[in-house]
Amino acid sequence: MSQETKYTEDNIRSLDWKEHIRMRPGMYIGKLGDGSSQDDGIYILIKEVIDNSIDEFVMGTGKTIEISVKDEVVKIRDYGRGVPLGKVVDVVSKMNTGGKYDSRAFKKSVGLNGVGTKAVNALSSNFSIQSIRDGQTTTAEFEKGELIHQTPLEATTIRRGTRVIFHPDPSIFVNYKFRSEYVIKMIKNYVYLNPGLTIVFNGEKFISENGLKDLLEENIHEDTLAYPIIHLRGDDIEIAMTHSKTQYSEEYHSFVNGQHTTQGGTHQNAFREAVVKTIREFFGKNFEASDVRKSIVSAIAIKVMEPVFESQTKTKLGSTEMGGDLPTVRTYINDFVKTNLDNYLHKNPTTAEAIQRKVMQAEKERKELSGIRKIARERAKKASVHNKKLRDCRIHLADSKKEGHLDTSLFITEGDSASGSITKSRNVNTQAVFSLKGKPLNCYGLTKKIVYENEEFNLLQAALNIEDGIENLRYNNVIIATDADVDGMHIRLLLITFFLQFFPEVIKEGHLYILDTPLFRVRNKKETIYCYSEEEKQAAIEKLTGKAEITRFKGLGEISPDEFQHFIGDNIRLDPVMLDKEQSIESMLEFYMGKNTPDRQDFIIDNLKYELDIIEEN
Template sequence: MAEQTNYTEDNIRSLDWKEHIRMRPGMYIGKLGDGSSPDDGIYILIKEVIDNSIDEFVMGAGKQIKISIIGEKVIVRDYGRGIPLGKVVDVVSKMNTGGKYDSKAFKKSVGLNGVGTKAVNALSSYFRVESTRDGKSASAEFEKGELTNQENLDDTSRRKGTKVSFVPDDSIFKKYKYRSEYVVKMLKNYVYLNPGLTILFNGEKYFSEHGLKDLLQDNMNESDMLYPIIHLRGDDIEVAITHSKTQYSEEYHSFVNGQNTTQGGTHLAAFREAVVKTIREYFGKNYDASDIRKSIVSAIAIKVMEPVFESQTKTKLGSTDMGGDLPTVRTYINDFVKTNLDNFLHKNPEIADKVQRKILQAERERKELSGIRKLAKERAKKASLHNKKLRDCRVHFGDTKNERNLESTLFITEGDSASGSITKSRDVNTQAVFSLKGKPLNSYGLSKKIVYENEEFNLLQAALNIEESLEDLRYNNIVIATDADVDGMHIRLLLITFFLQFFPEVIKEGHLYILQTPLFRVRNKKETIYCYSEEERVKAIEKLKPKPEITRFKGLGEISPDEFKHFIGPDIRLDPVMLDRETSIEEMLSFYMGKNTPTRQEFIIENLKVELDVVEDL
């Protein structure tokens, strides 16, 4: 019989605040990541610091925030009231200390209930906070949450406010890199939600005069708008609505107390319902909800007292009440939209007419599709019972109560050999695999009918669960994993075309990636180095000289499952697929995927880069 382990007081230990944050960072900032995804931890750290500066602006203190990122170091400076000097250390290093507990001062605040900067402090190899007020200044420096230096100045000419500098700890955030595109998107959202605020980031200025109206204008090409943006504002609510001429699906930008709720929640569900109800009542017709919302592009921001979110990173609102004496979130949004959208449509009959024509067009298309959609769903149902294309995982994006939901990933691979390697080496909890037969169809210029007629597209759409909207998207990361050869590049292009044509919001919301896999393996008897570029290969040869063995990987199928687990594990390298806001999707697709062959040939010849395989004489 096995010896019993004594369970005594000695087995129990309390972690101090920084140990707990460092041991379980996911509880505080979601996933770690390396900066290739907009919800990676390094961006949450920036957000937590900026949130405090935003709260100052909301309270009427300081109209400008300066942010700079130099390499790995982030500096955030506001011109608010400054942290009370005697509390500078406590505010960033003692749990349950912060202004957020006084609900009168921060009735509808953004930040993380006084946990935010403490999490940043604990997860940074260097953290410095400096506060200036009343001509005096106090500062403190920390390393991994431990206080290393403290200074007080009784006389300073510095402007009042708070300055926070930090460097994320690379023992926790491995091989990370800030992508300015993600930071800029976050900062733009802050200015849209706080008209009158100026944010300076690495010398660039961001400012919004018209709030959510500016958000839609900056995210859409004007030529794609069916009608000018409907912009409605109330005490604790702001809404902007238009319809796209070309986009099939619904697109929403939703916010609660300044937080971008990328996974929606009770407020977004209420808004979608309210738009349908109001339009039905205005036209006196029981239009199908999907026809009313088809191609809608809109944004909603509400302010709620003491909101309840479904995850620590606040991506989905769970609250049903607005707080105080106000009604439920659903009633509040329904009443606001009903009154204001109805009034707007009565005052602007030409816009109402365009909305109705769009609904009728959607209805015709839906009816044309209904037969084929029914067949496709039956086919997908049969296939999913023995669907060899999809090898699913256990945790999905919608499981907001599971702290690994942000890691949920679907790899789209070509052929059985590549999908076989990934399937054997993946993490079955968070990584799923969808296998393509060969090259998918070029879907440019085709109607949505093709998504149902083409078995692979239909099964992919069903696997992602995005037929109606992104609301029930099953995977946070959709990763195209193809060989790094001409055929692999072509498959990537065809898949990106599919998403751009039918589900562009998958790309707009930062869910689509390309998997980087190594081009070379350089090894000797003691060490193996995987190289993703010619430059890395040269360095590896230099390091492992005199005569290392060099292997050139031609395709994913050549990489054994044992090796593959390194490339899709904690050190996974992903390239995000991003849209240039200046170019319309229609123009881009017609150039790259249309029938303008001579023009495209000319472009390819002018921009061609030839890379030669260098064979070492070893």
């Protein structure tokens, strides 16, 4: 007979605030990550501290924020009112403590629930906060959320404000590294949304005069605009929009109270609906919604009282109300767009004509594609039942209430052996595998028709669920996993071309990555070290005593499933595919996939030389 387990008061354990955050960091900052993704936890830590400084600016104090990131230590200094001196410890270490519960003081605040800086404190090996206020200052220092020391109040002539310094705990954020590109993107969004604010990052100044108009100009090359950017502002709303000449899908940048809602929400849905309704009414034609929105590139920012988000990381707005005596979010946005966009189109007939041409062109292309799309969808539907190419996972990006949805990934692999190794060693909850058959088609210069005609592209599009835009993208991370040889690099390039040509927003929104896999295994009888470069190999040889056995991995298929789990688990190394703002998508495609120019030959020779040296050496 089995012994009954006793269940008494002794079994009930209450975690204190910092233990809970450290044990369940995903509840507070989303995924952990190593810094290769823009939504990794280390960037959420920076954002949570900046949010408080932004709230000070919104309240009319502190027009400059200084940020530095050096040797993985972050310093953020604002010139706001400063934390009340008697509450400096409480605001970063006691739950449900903060100035934002009084909605009169912070009606349209970003960091509403007071958890943010407490999470930063708990998840940092070292954290300090200094407040300068009323001619006095005090500093509190913490280690892993535990107060170590607080200086007594002393008189000072330093400018008022708050300084926070923290070092993310390397035992929680393993092998992490800050990428300045992601920090700069976050900073730019803050200045676009807050005209008059200056942010200095590692000595470089960021400021925006034209708000969301500047954001769109940063994200779309001037040569590809179908018409000049429409920029409309109201009391609690700002909109910028245009259509791209070359892009196929819709692109939205949406914000609530300064928070970048990467997964959209009620405000973005209302904006999409309002644009279609207004354009239909202006032209007096019942255009298809998808034709109106095709190739749209736009941004919307609204301010809501006490917004409700669908997760602590605030990536999707759930609120339906604007707050106060204002109408619902949907009605407010509809009314604003109807009045202001309609007025703009009446005053700017050239732009109105350009929009009409764009919509009619989209309609024509849709009708031309309708037959082939229907066949392609049926083929993809049949294939999905017995799809040998896709081995799916259980959690998807749309499952925003499930822990782990931000980790959900699709590995695009070449050949059966590589996909077999990844499939056997993957996490079936969050990691899916899509297997390519040989080299994909070079789609440079081809029309969208090819996505439906080419079975591989059609099935990949269906697997990602991006046919009508990336709003319903099924995986947060789309990872190209190819061999580290010339053929593997060519496949990589062909896949990047596919995304650049037809779905650039997958890259723009930071979803596309290259999987780093080790080039060498160095081991002796006691220890095995996997090396990703020649330098790491030499360091491993020096570290291991005695004669080390060195193996060069020539392909992913050579790596056993038991070994592969080390490279796609907690220690996964990913290189993000990023767009250079100085180059348009068209010029990049022309350079990499167009005619064989001397410049491109030189680039390829310089960049392949290292790989080829390693291959020949081994």
